[in-house]
Every structure is written in C-alpha cells, then in structure tokens.
Amino acid sequence: MCGLVGLVGSHNVAPDIYDALTVLQHRGQDAAGIMTCEGGRFSLRKSEGLVRDVFRQQHMQRLEGSIGIGHVRYPTAGSSGPALAQPFYVNSPYGIALAHNGNLTNAEQLGKELFQDDLRHLNTDSDSEVLLNIFAHELQTLGKLSPGADDIFQAVEAVHRRCRGGYAAVGLIVNYGVLGFRDPLGIRPLVVGERQGLNGRKDYMIASESVALDVLGFSLLGDVAPGEAVFIDMEGTLHRRQCAEAPVLQPCIFEHVYFARPDSLMDGISVYKTRMRQGAALASKIRRERPDLDIDVIIPIPDTSRIAAQSMAHELGIKFREGFMKNRYIGRTFIMPGQSQRKKSVRQKLNPVPLEFEGKNVMLVDDSIVRGTTCRQIIEMARDAGASNVFFASAAPPVRFPNVYGIDMPSASELIAHGRSVEEVCELIGADWLVYQDLDDLIECSREGNEQIDAFDCSVFSGDYITGDVDQHYLDHIEAQRNDEAQSRKRAAQQEEGAVVGIHNNA
Numbered sequence: 001m002c003g004l005v006g007l008v009g010s011h012n013v014a015p016d017i018y019d020a021l022t023v024l025q026h027r028g029q030d031a032a033g034i035m036t037c038e039g040g041r042f043s044l045r046k047s048e049g050l051v052r053d054v055f056r057q058q059h060m061q062r063l064e065g066s067i068g069i070g071h072v073r074y075p076t077a078g079s080s081g082p083a084l085a086q087p088f089y090v091n092s093p094y095g096i097a098l099a100h101n102g103n104l105t106n107a108e109q110l111g112k113e114l115f116q117d118d119l120r121h122l123n124t125d126s127d128s129e130v131l132l133n134i135f136a137h138e139l140q141t142l143g144k145l146s147p148g149a150d151d152i153f154q155a156v157e158a159v160h161r162r163c164r165g166g167y168a169a170v171g172l173i174v175n176y177g178v179l180g181f182r183d184p185l186g187i188r189p190l191v192v193g194e195r196q197g198l199n200g201r202k203d204y205m206i207a208s209e210s211v212a213l214d215v216l217g218f219s220l221l222g223d224v225a226p227g228e229a230v231f232i233d234m235e236g237t238l239h240r241r242q243c244a245e246a247p248v249l250q251p252c253i254f255e256h257v258y259f260a261r262p263d264s265l266m267d268g269i270s271v272y273k274t275r276m277r278q279g280a281a282l283a284s285k286i287r288r289e290r291p292d293l294d295i296d297v298i299i300p301i302p303d304t305s306r307i308a309a310q311s312m313a314h315e316l317g318i319k320f321r322e323g324f325m326k327n328r329y330i331g332r333t334f335i336m337p338g339q340s341q342r343k344k345s346v347r348q349k350l351n352p353v354p355l356e357f358e359g360k361n362v363m364l365v366d367d368s369i370v371r372g373t374t375c376r377q378i379i380e381m382a383r384d385a386g387a388s389n390v391f392f393a394s395a396a397p398p399v400r401f402p403n404v405y406g407i408d409m410p411s412a413s414e415l416i417a418h419g420r421s422v423e424e425v426c427e428l429i430g431a432d433w434l435v436y437q438d439l440d441d442l443i444e445c446s447r448e449g450n451e452q453i454d455a456f457d458c459s460v461f462s463g464d465y466i467t468g469d470v471d472q473h474y475l476d477h478i479e480a481q482r483n484d485e486a487q488s489r490k491r492a493a494q495q496e497e498g499a500v501v502g503i504h505n506n507a
C-alpha cells in the first residue's frame with residue numbers, strides 16, 4: 001500500500017513533498033522517492049528506507065522545481081531494492097515520471113505486449129514500470145508535439161482499457177504538468193486539494209490520503225473519482241475528466257480497517273468514525289454471543305486497534321486500559337518484508353504493563369488478524385504478565401483470501417484463518433475465546449460514512465475479486481512467486497549479486 005503525492009506549486013515543491021511523504025509513511029516503509037522538474041530537467045532522489053533516511057540536505061537542494069511527485073513504497077510486485085523505488089521515469093514521449101499505488105493483475109501480459117507490440121523496454125520486474133510504459137506508449141501514439149489535457153486524458157482512457165487491478169497513480173510530464181488517476185473501481189484511494197499560492201496562483205496537491213493535504217495547508221477539493229483523471233498544467237489550471245467507460249466506486253475496505261490514517265477522509269468516509277463504529281458493532285456481537293463473558297478490562301494492541309477498542313469498551317461499559325506500551329521508533333510490523341523480521345519486531349515493539357494483566361480476564365482487541373504474527377505473541381505476553389483469561393477480538397472478519405490489489409498478502413497458506421474455522425484459529429493463537437467482526441457489519445460500518453457506496457472490495461474476507469479477472473491459476477501463480485520463502489530466496493540472491501541496478505539516481 002504505497003503513498004503518493006503530486007504537487008504543482010508556485011515555488012520549489014520538494015520540501016512540501018517531503019513533508020507530505022512523512023505524513024504518508026504508514027503506507028510504505030521500504031523505499032521513498034521524489035522527482036521534480038525545473039526548466040525541462042528532472043531531478044530524482046530515491047532509495048530504500050524511510051523518508052527521513054532517504055533524503056539528506058544535499059538531495060533536497062538538488063530537487064529543484066515547482067512541480068513534482070513523491071512516493072513511499074511497500075512492495076507488492078517485483079523485487080525490493082533501490083532500483084524498484086519509485087517514481088519511475090521514461091524519456092519518451094516528452095519525459096514522464098510516474099508513481100503508483102496498487103497492483104496490476106495483468107502486469108505479465110502487459111509486459112509481453114510492451115515488448116512485442118509497443119517496442120518498449122522494461123528494466124525491472126515492477127508492475128509500476130509497466131503502468132508507466134502503458135501510459136507513455138498511449139500518449140506517444142497520439143503523436144502530439146506538445147500534449148494538452150485532452151491528450152493526457154485520452155492516454156488515461158487507454159490505460160483503463162488495457163490495465164487490470166487496483167491502481168492510483170501520480171505522474172509528472174516535463175514542462176507540461178502533473179496528473180493523477182484512479183482505477184475504474186476506485187480500489188485505491190486518491191484525493192486532490194488546493195491552497196492559495198504566490199502571485200494569486202493556486203497550488204494543487206494530489207495525494208493518497210487527505211491527511212497529507214491537511215498538514216500542508218491544502219483544503220480538500222474531494223476524491224479523484226473512480227476512473228477519473230486530474231491534470232494540473234504549468235499555469236496552475238486544474239483539468240479533470242472521467243476516463244473510464246463504466247466506473248463504479250468499490251474502494252478497498254482494508255484501508256478503513258488498517259491502512260489509512262484515522263484522521264483521513266476517504267471517499268467521504270471518516271476513517272476514525274468508521275473504526276469507532278467497528279468497535280461498537282463488535283461490542284453488540286459480544287453481547288449477543290457471550291452475554292455471560294466476564295471481562296475485567298479491554299486492552300488494544302497499538303496502534304491501529306486503539307479507536308475500535310475504545311469504542312467497544314465504551315459500548316460494553318468495561319474499563320479500557322493501555323496495557324501494551326509501544327516503542328515509537330519501530331515501524332508497522334505487518335508491512336515489513338519477511339516473516340522473521342515481522343516476528344522479531346512485535347516483541348521489540350510492544351511490552352506489557354503487568355499490573356493491567358495480573359489476575360484479570362482481559363479482552364485484547366486488534367484491528368485484524370492476518371498471519372497471526374502479532375496476536376500469538378501478544379497473547380503469550382498477556383499470559384506471562386499474569387492474565388487469568390485472555391479473550392481476543394478482531395475488528396475485521398477472518399482474513400482468508402489473498403490480496404491482489406496492492407496489499408502484500410499473496411499467499412493463502414500464510415493467512416492463519418485460511419481454510420480454518422474460528423475455533424481452530426482460536427486454538428492456534430492460544431486464546432480462551434476469539435470473536436471476529438461479521439463481514440456485513442464491517443461493510444455497514446464503512447457504508448454509514450457514505451451511503452452512496454453500494455459495495456466495497458472485500459476480497460480478503462470474501463474471496464470475491466471485483467475486477468473479474470482473478471482465477472485460481474492466477475492466485476497459484478502469485479503464491480508461488482511471492483510467498484515468504486520465495487521472497488526471502490530472492491532477497492538472499494539479491495544480496496549475493498548486489499542490488500538490482502537502477503538507471504537514474506542522484507546518489
């Protein structure tokens with residue numbers, strides 16, 4: 001789940017892009033990059049690591065220009081390494097850079113077409129490089145010496161015809177402007193905002209989440225609609241057009257469960273309020289199913305579950321306590337590469353406050369259980385800290401199916417609830433009782449924020465893939481390519497051979 005920023009300003013935009021990327025850091029911790037454009041030349045800095053580690057003063061000084069894009073990466077396709085960091089760049093037509101959030105389900109097929117039919121070279125195994133080349137090829141075929149907004153929108157129309165999966169993207173075209181577009185189902189989020197710039201101009205920002213706009217003093221104009229493209233030209237004029245034939249908003253519900261920051265507004269839905277509703281819905285289920293359950297204290301597993309746990313405690317009239325302290329210097333565990341790193345960091349990250357556990361019946365709450373890495377260790381910690389009974393609640397339903405739209409859950413067999421009943425999961429994680437949110441309730445919690453949305457992408461809970469192109473053959477293929485073992489083999493080979501070599505980088 002990567003984070004995107006595109007900015008057209010009235011002075012150097014790199015510092016603002018940097019700040020916006022730090023606000024979106026929760027969406028990707030692997031790599032970061034910024035590309036700006038000044039006087040017909042691109043400047044790029046991208047590398048592995050957190051935003052604060054990738055950009056030094058000397059890089060920021062070289063990132064000149066009043067238009068630019070930025071990216072934080074959480075890999076879902078291709079390898080890791082500096083060359084896979086984004087934005088990607090092609091020099092023809094015009095000079096285009098692109099950053100992508102999501103995952104193309106037909107990237108392999110498109111890669112072949114790009115090579116055989118479009119005579120384009122791909123330098124990495126990233127689906128984002130595929131997306132950029134499709135867009136570039138479609139813009140090139142229009143054959144314009146200088147492209148206008150209509151040409152750009154036509155190229156996006158062709159992208160929608162050719163690409164499948166989840167994608168939101170921001171792009172930068174040398175001397176012409178910044179664009180953003182979102183897949184026809186709006187699976188991945190994208191918003192646009194404006195603020196007063198210098199000399200009576202308006203500055204525009206496109207970003208994955210509205211929090212990035214808030215922090216930089218932009219007001220939210222709204223979401224980029226599913227299938228829509230926005231383009232801000234060098235004069236600072238915003239153009240927008242629907243580029244898909246049959247757009248229907250079906251955003252990814254896992255953004256509301258885990259990915260997005262709670263202070264974001266996505267497709268008109270407050271993520272914070274949705275998580276409050278999730279807690280309340282879970283409380284009703286507990287009251288329904290186990291009215292007799294003797295809970296002394298409700299404890300969240302920081303960070304993401306705090307809001308749902310608080311509202312659950314409120315609804316049940318039970319004490320809420322912060323029983324686990326989080327080391328603020330350790331990032332999100334779930335989006336780390338490799339199971340051993342994820343496992344190690346749960347213990348480094350969370351430590352119990354023993355007096356909240358000693359002799360008590362505790363109800364631990366998490367936003368979701370995916371691989372079970374977190375809850376297994378946490379339950380053990382709660383018992384070691386002296387809890388009498390450890391109950392566990394998940395604000396999301398069982399995650400039983402892989403994600404193919406931009407969340408790195410490619411392998412069904414690594415999901416603890418895949419092919420297992422709730423009782424079996426309960427036993428595996430070592431809880432005394434386990435309760436999951438019902439899917440209908442989860443959907444209702446999100447829909448209450450925007451009743452115009454009829455359906456969400458709930459594939460990880462339902463196995464229903466809304467793009468209609470995902471079959472068992474595809475799922476087997478990504479499982480084989482991207483399961484934890486395959487990825488650690490890839491990383492080891494990379495370490496031996498050296499990182500995948502990139503092309504343009506101001507090291």
Ligand SMILES: O=P(O)(O)OC[C@H]1O[C@H](OP(=O)(O)OP(=O)(O)O)[C@H](O)[C@@H]1O
Pocket residue numbers: 258301302303304305331332333334335366367368369370371372373374375
């Ligand atoms: O079952 P698992 O595979 O462990 O995945 C689920 C856990 O991972 C996430 O936490 P994470 O530490 O990534 O982020 P957070 O601090 O935002 O909660 C999520 O909030 C759950 O706690």
Ligand SMILES: NC(=O)CC[C@H](N)C(=O)O
Pocket residue numbers: 001002073074075076077078100101102103104126127128406407
């Ligand atoms: N999480 C994402 O959005 C990933 C984007 C892209 N598929 C990559 O792996 O770089």
Ligand SMILES: [Mg+2]
Pocket residue numbers: 301302303304305366367374
């Ligand atoms: Mg968590």
